[in-house]
Amino acid sequence: MALHRTDRFGDIYASPLSGAPLPKYRMPSGASDPRVAYQLVHDELALDGNAAQNLATFCTTWADDQIHRLMAESLGKNMVDKDEYPQTAEIESRCVHILADLWNAPDSRSTIGCSTTGSSEAAMLAGLALKWRWRQSRGANGDGRPNLVCGPVQVCWEKFARYFDVELRQVPLEDGAGGLRPHQLRDHVDANTIGVVAILGTTFTCEYEPVAALSRELDAIGRDTGLDIPIHVDAASGGFVAPFLRPELEWDFRLPRVVSVNASGHKYGLAPLGVGWVVWRSDHHLPEELVFRVSYLGGDMPTFALNFSRPGGEVIAQYYNFVRLGREGYHEIQQRCRDTAVRLGERIAGLGPFSLLYDGRDGLPAICYELTGADAGFTLFDLADRLRMRGWQVPAYPLPPARESTVVQRILIRRGISADTADLLFADLTSCLRELTSGPGDDAARAGFHH
Numbered sequence: 001m002a003l004h005r006t007d008r009f010g011d012i013y014a015s016p017l018s019g020a021p022l023p024k025y026r027m028p029s030g031a032s033d034p035r036v037a038y039q040l041v042h043d044e045l046a047l048d049g050n051a052a053q054n055l056a057t058f059c060t061t062w063a064d065d066q067i068h069r070l071m072a073e074s075l076g077k078n079m080v081d082k083d084e085y086p087q088t089a090e091i092e093s094r095c096v097h098i099l100a101d102l103w104n105a106p107d108s109r110s111t112i113g114c115s116t117t118g119s120s121e122a123a124m125l126a127g128l129a130l131k132w133r134w135r136q137s138r139g140a141n142g143d144g145r146p147n148l149v150c151g152p153v154q155v156c157w158e159k160f161a162r163y164f165d166v167e168l169r170q171v172p173l174e175d176g177a178g179g180l181r182p183h184q185l186r187d188h189v190d191a192n193t194i195g196v197v198a199i200l201g202t203t204f205t206c207e208y209e210p211v212a213a214l215s216r217e218l219d220a221i222g223r224d225t226g227l228d229i230p231i232h233v234d235a236a237s238g239g240f241v242a243p244f245l246r247p248e249l250e251w252d253f254r255l256p257r258v259v260s261v262n263a264s265g266h267k268y269g270l271a272p273l274g275v276g277w278v279v280w281r282s283d284h285h286l287p288e289e290l291v292f293r294v295s296y297l298g299g300d301m302p303t304f305a306l307n308f309s310r311p312g313g314e315v316i317a318q319y320y321n322f323v324r325l326g327r328e329g330y331h332e333i334q335q336r337c338r339d340t341a342v343r344l345g346e347r348i349a350g351l352g353p354f355s356l357l358y359d360g361r362d363g364l365p366a367i368c369y370e371l372t373g374a375d376a377g378f379t380l381f382d383l384a385d386r387l388r389m390r391g392w393q394v395p396a397y398p399l400p401p402a403r404e405s406t407v408v409q410r411i412l413i414r415r416g417i418s419a420d421t422a423d424l425l426f427a428d429l430t431s432c433l434r435e436l437t438s439g440p441g442d443d444a445a446r447a448g449f450h451h
Contacts, residue, residue, distance in 0.1 A: 012039050049393060052421065055411045056393040058237050058267040062416030066324075067317045071272060074313035079115065080303065088312040091319045098322055100279050102243050103235075103252040103261050112286055113279035114304055115265075115315050119236035120156035121306050122262035122278035126232050127160045127194075129260060129280065132287040133230070134194035149188045150197035151180030152204060152400035154236065157197060166194065172402040178205035178358065182217035189221060195230045195259075200238030200251055204399055205358045206366035206410065208238055211251035211258070218257055230259040230285075237364050239263030239277075240270070244331040245338060246362070259285040265318045268334065268364070270325070270415055275314035333415050337365035341413040344422045345369070351433060357408060365413045370406055378436040380409045386432035392425060 012018060017032045022040055051061035074088075082089035092115050100111035116122040131146055147167035150157060161168035171184045179202045189196070196218065198211045211233055218229050233251060235242070240263060242249055252258060258281065265275035280286045291304050325333070341360030345367035349356050353376045358368040371380060380396035387394050394411055398404045413422065 012036050050391055052416060053391045053425075054393045055413075055417070055425070056395045058264070058412060058414070059273055060266050060270055060414065060416075062414075063270075063272055063317070067272060067320060070316050070320055071313040074311065074316050077312035077316075078309050079312045079315060080309050085312060088316065092312075092315050095277070095315065095319050095322065096279060099239075099263070099277055100253075103239065103279060105253045105279065105281060107282070110283075111279055111281070112283045113277060115318075116276040116278060116305065117274055117307065117310060118266065118276040119234070119262050119264035120154070120159070120276070122264075122276040123154075123156050123232075123234055123236075124160045124164075124306060125304060126260040126262050126278050126280075127157070127166070128164060128290060129286050130195040130230065130232060131164065131166060132290055133285065134192075136287065137228075138191075144192040146194045147190070147192050148195060148197060149185065149193055151199065151209060152202065153197060153199060153234065154203050157234070167192075169193075170400075173400055175403070178202055178207040179209040180214065182210065182213045185214065185217050186221055189218075189227065189229055191227060193227070193229050195232050198231055198233050198251070200233055200235040200242060201364045204397075204410070205368045205408070206237075206360075206364040206412070207358055208242065208249070208251065208363045212249075212255060215255045215257040229257075231255070231257045233258055233261045235261050236264045236276075237267045240265075240268040240330070241334050241364055244327065244334045253281055265314065268414070269318060270321050270330075270333070271318040272314050274311065275318055334365060337413045337415065337417070340417065340419050340422050341365040341367050341411070343419070344411065344413070344426060347426055348429070351430065353433070360413070366411060368408050368410045370408050376437075380407050382436055383429075383432055384409065386435065387425075387428060390428045390432070392428060394425075 012035060015033060015036045017036045018040060022044070054061060077085050077088050079088065079092065095115065096113040097108050097111060100108035100113065105111045114125070116125065127148065130148070134146055145165070145167050147169050148157070148161060149169045149171065151171050152173060153170065158168060160166065169188045171180050171188055173179070174181060174184070179199055185196065196214060198209045198214050200208050200211065202209065211231065215231055218231065222228055235251070239261060242251060252261060260278060260280045262276065262278040263269060265271040265277055266273045286304070338360055345356055345359045348354050348367065348369060353372055354369045355372045356367060356369045358366065360367045384394055384396040394409055396407060396409045399406045399408060411425075
């Protein structure tokens with residue numbers, strides 16, 4: 001069937017396709033001019049928010065031209081087909097070893113790990129490995145339902161527990177705490193605990209949980225009870241920040257009790273959306289029963305994943321960043337993000353009605369604050385709505401149990417959020433604050449029309 005052509009003037013908006021709403025429930029019967037189809041879909045997508053103003057997401061929203069080129073050149077590369085695309089497979093392997101070295105694995109050249117579609121899949125794979133190792137250690141006489149102990153976590157761990165029949169023991173927050181604390185562990189672990197999840201960069205306040213202190217407490221519990229409970233570190237964001245900004249901090253494989261680490265390449269790893277990583281201390285910590293060896297597309301392929309076919313471009317882009325930036329480049333980018341976050345936090349704290357819960361210095365490049373006092377005359381939800389009117393996405397939400405009465409607002413600073421962008425946000429936030437605290441008369445004056 002011939003393509004529907006534009007009108008005789010060649011104008012996209014005079015074409016037949018542009019004369020009616022785009023299909024929503026049924027595929028059109030005929031084909032259309034690709035230029036017209038592209039422009040109309042492009043126009044719809046322009047209604048999305050501006051990624052540069054999205055300060056709610058941890059995810060990468062900026063990439064250089066070379067990454068765009070590599071992604072375009074890699075559209076046909078399937079990560080699962082290692083026989084057909086051996087160099088893409090080699091690049092994935094290099095990334096695993098680079099990350100193992102970055103996270104201080106005992107023998108990074110032989111460490112086992114894999115790429116995933118994101119840190120959520122990586123976390124589930126790590127959780128499955130913990131469950132299998134627990135089952136092996138319990139033996140045929142073991143009974144009871146396995147459990148996983150953690151503080152407030154990202155929803156992927158709730159999914160893992162529900163999908164794979166594990167009890168999730170989420171420890172409530174204590175006053176003044178942003179995450180799990182060591183002295184809370186003893187009341188929650190037992191012989192059926194498959195592991196403890198420590199968060200390097202909590203979703204709610206962006207602080208690092210004290211992994212080394214948690215490890216020491218589990219050592220003490222082991223001496224007292226005989227329980228040998230491993231730690232998995234969910235470093236979805238912090239895994240690409242702490243090694244560059246706090247290299248002295250022991251949170252990774254330097255701690256013998258840490259058996260696995262997951263991270264998002266597409267968060268502070270600076271890669272495009274769609275890549276995560278999980279690395280195990282050694283092949284001993286990834287049970288062989290979980291690894292499938294599939295004869296597919298010309299070769300025998302070991303695989304451990306929740307999906308199968310997926311694009312290779314994101315993995316290639318991750319490797320490009322490693323090669324281009326190196327440790328020095330990652331340090332400079334993350335340092336600039338932290339400096340911007342700290343400066344913004346200081347300015348917001350100086351406005352008066354806000355109190356910083358996290359100032360951006362020791363964890364992720366971010367800030368988190370609450371309203372000071374109960375008589376501000378507005379809520380952080382009101383402020384988030386006002387900022388949204390100006391295009392900014394700055395979420396407000398309650399903290400997890402047992403601090404749910406505290407409502408906070410969080411701002412994430414990532415690559416692409418410059419000091420100038422932060423200043424523009426601060427100017428709008430200040431304007432919103434004036435609007436929310438002004439009297440009705442001032443609102444009426446502002447609403448009036450003036451020549």
